[in-house]
Amino acid sequence: MQLKSIQNSIQQVVVAIASALKIEVEVADRQLFRVAGTGAIKSNVWQEMRDEDYVYRRCMDTGEPVIIEAPGHHELCRPCLHFGKCPELGEVCCPIKVEDSTIGVIGLIALQPEQKERLFADLPANLSFLQQMAALIASKMIEHQYYQEQLLIKQKISTLIHYLDHGIVMIDREGRCDFINPAARKLLHLGEEDYPDSDLIAQFPKNLGTKSSGAGESIGQTLFLLTKNGYRQLYVNYHHLDAGKQEWNTVIVLQDPEQIATAASQITEGSALGFEEIIGKNQAIIGLKDLMRKTANSRSPILIHGESGTGKHFFAQSIHYFSERRDKPFITLNCAVLSEDALQRQLFGEPVRGTKHAAHGALERAGGGTLFLDDIAEMPLSAQLTLLRVLEERAIRKEDSAKPIPLELRLIAATDKNLEDLVAQGSFRQDLFYKLNVIPLFVPSLKDRREDILPLARYFLNKHARANSKTFRSMDDGFQKTLVSYHWPGNIRELSNVIEYAVNIESNQELTKASMPAYLRDIDYHSLDLLSDGDLNLRSMEKEAIRRAIIVVKERGESKDKASELLGIGRATLFRKLQEYGL
Known part of the structure; x- marks a missing residue:
């Protein structure tokens, strides 16, 4: 908590106090930085109290009021640079506390004889009043923090809603749409700035928007909705708000039934995921699968090396589902997309506001399962040191716990960088590299396993055709030869992208070279296997x-x-x- 964040409010409070008591007032924060002041003190606001903060420091250290009747001569003032020549004639200060934590100090300062007389003439009443003003400032600090937290929550919720795959439509009591996210606009075939009109809203059953169900209750059904592009089948879920009212606010959640079916299929497939699902006859892939089988149930860390797009995440999942940990969590963290602070919180947990406990980080949440750290080369050095300590002790130490928490998980890391080069450059810890690289796995690039390109392409063709409700029987000769001849810098990820593009573009039953992205259409039919x-x-x-x-x-x-x-x-x-x- 920073008193600086409510400086305007504090300044108004101290001006009011000074006007009422005819005594100067000063407020400093936890770092002994002047936040507010009146009279001659006002010119020193926003300045640090160097070598003159000993009285306030005592107040903050003890959490109790401090009364100085002779500033410059009191024992507390001895280290001060104004000792023996202090311009102050009297001082009374008390701490500003929030939840038993001192966040600053407020003081009454007498700079004139008449101010000193007023200050000490009725000291108990002035001290009591000062403590009430300290409580007022603390309440404003709490109010400000609550407002900031609510603002942050609102921003998080807004961001979350906008990036949800599900469509969200909010209908007010008058039956008008007052919010719609991009996913809902796409599902309802609306423009980027369009809202559903009354005709579209009227297609939602009226009995599901009234008091026929309880507040918070969720009701769902499949509907055919008439949009400007024709009928669209959607699964519609209703959530009612404001219980006890005669009319309701309603949140409508829209989903594509085909996406639901695809997700269910992926979950079913994922539960049985094993090494047999890894497509490939290349000798390097066969050797890799053999090594994965041998080490799947080991507790030792695995480091997967491979270019971007080669499927390192998929290989990590395969190890997990083949192992005895398959029924435990598989937690993924990408070190490249999180800030240093966010990565520390995600890995090791963060304090829960209002308690002395910390939320579980990924290391704890993966208990008994597997933690996959992708792009480990991007992990900041500070986080590397903490992770190294955890791996060496096989335990997590938390401030809110006297005992270390045993670490029961399998750690798999992945990188597309040469970590040995990074170690030489000083950007990756050598001791952590050796700790992670106990079992190194090397995933070959797609250009080095050309015999697997067509089997992979057929797999992606079936996958993307099913997801887009299309039926393709084959890929023509030109399409296949181009796939085999291309050098695939984006590896399997790029191959999947090309097939998905072709599935969306092609309207016939067979993929042709014309179905490909433009940059592939001019490639000649040359491959290492097909050269004469x-x-x-x-x-x-x-x-x-x-x-x-x-x-x-x-x-x-x-x-x-x-x-x-x-x-x-x-x-x-x-x-x-x-x-x-x-x-």
Whole structure:
């Protein structure tokens, strides 16, 4: 709590006190920073009380009022730079407390003889009044903090609602829509700024918007709603608010039935997830699955190495579901998307307001299960040190607990960076690297397992076709050859994206090269497996590789020199080759 945040209110209070008592008033925060003042003191507001804060410090340390009748000569004042020559003639101060915690000090200061006389003439009454004013400031601080918390909650809820996959529509007592989130607009085929009109709202059954059900009760059913693009089948759930009123506010939750079915299917599939679900005949993949089987039930940490998009999260899940921990939680934290403070809270827990306890962090929530730390290379050094201590002790130590909490989980981390290089650079702890890299797993890139590209493509074709209620029988020869010949810098994630794009674009029963994103349509049908003897001329292959790299960066809207990064050559070499091949 910072008194600075309500400085205007405090200044109004001290001015009122000074007017009533005809004595100067001063307020300082916990760091002995002047927050408010009157008279000659006012010019020192927003300044730190250096070497003159000993009386206030005693007040905050003891939590009790302090009375000084002879400032500059009192024993408390001895360390002060004004000792023996203090401009103050008298001082009475008392602590400002919130929940037994001192957050500042308020003082009555006599700078003139008549002010000193008024201050000490009726000291008990003045002290009592000062304590009441301290309580008033504390109440304003609590009120401000409550307001800030409510504002934060409102912002969180607003953000959450806007990013929910479910559509949210709020209907007021007059039957008008007063809130709708982007997902609901999409489901109802509305524009970005449009609200449902009365005709659309009228399609929701009236008996579900009145007092026929209790407040907070949820009622759901499948409806066919007429939108501007035709009928749309949606699963509609109603939540009523304001119990006891004759009319109701209603929150309507909209879901796509097909998405519900897909989610249920994914949950069912996920419960049986194992290594057999990993598609691949590549020798590296076969060896990887064998190593995963051998180590699935070990307690030792696993570090998964692999380029972005190779499926490291999927491999971590497979280990979990194959192991004896399959019925326990699988908790994921991405170290790259959380701030340092947020990552610490998510991992180790954070204090619960109003209690002496802390909420469980991911390390505790994963109890008995698996904690997957993705992008571990992005973890700040401070969090690395804390994690290392936890792994070494296999226990969590909390301020609210005298005993360490035993750590019962399997830790799996993943990275697309070379951690040994980061250790050499000093941005990753060497001791943590060795602690995590007990069982290293190396996931090959898609370009290094070309024999798996088509089986993976067929899997994604079935998956995305089912999700989009489409039926595709096959991929034509040109489509397949392009898949095999492309170098896939985005790996399996990019392959899935390309197939999903094609599923949405193609209206026939077969995917063709024309179904592909633009940057893939100009790639020739060359692959390492399909090259004829005449295609093995190194000069021809080099020219083709450069031509394809130029196409890729062009489609991405990047400058031509970015192609050098794709090819693994210098810019000067690239431009010399472009001139040499007339590209």
